[in-house]
Amino acid sequence: MIHAIMITFLGMLSFYDFRERRLPICVVVGFFVCGGVTALLGTKLLYVDMLVGLAIGLLIILISCFTRGQIGMGDGLMFMAIGVSVGGKVGMTILMLSLLLVCVVAIALLVTRQIKKGDRLPFAPFVLCAYIGQLLLG
Secondary structure (H helix, E strand, C coil), X not given: CHHHHHHHHHHHHHHHHHHHCCCCHHHHHHHHHHHHHHHHHHCCCCHHHHHHHHHHHHHHXXXXXXXXXXXXXXXXXXXXXXXXXXXXXXXXXXXXXXXXXXXXXXXXXXXXXXXXXXXXXXXXXXXXXXXXXXXXXX
């Protein structure tokens, strides 16, 4: 059940992020609530693991504040929802995989001159790909 919730909400967030370059707070809050309740009732996720997952998102929000928005605040909120839904270990795995994916794509787009140095890429689609990859790879 948690996988369906994750893919549904990450899919919606990816769509919004790709089209508008922002994440709607109502979808992120819905993700947080649905994922958190499902994790509490339907999985064996420990409260401590949920808190560690929450801390990952909070760290991203702090980084967003210190970098004056170079990393979106919505990305931090999205990772808070991910962390509460699947825990800290899986949340960190998703974060690392999505950062790796976005770096590879950004380098390829820069080399082929399809983007310039200051251009922004939507991050949520890479998070969705990382989550699916993490599911497939175990």
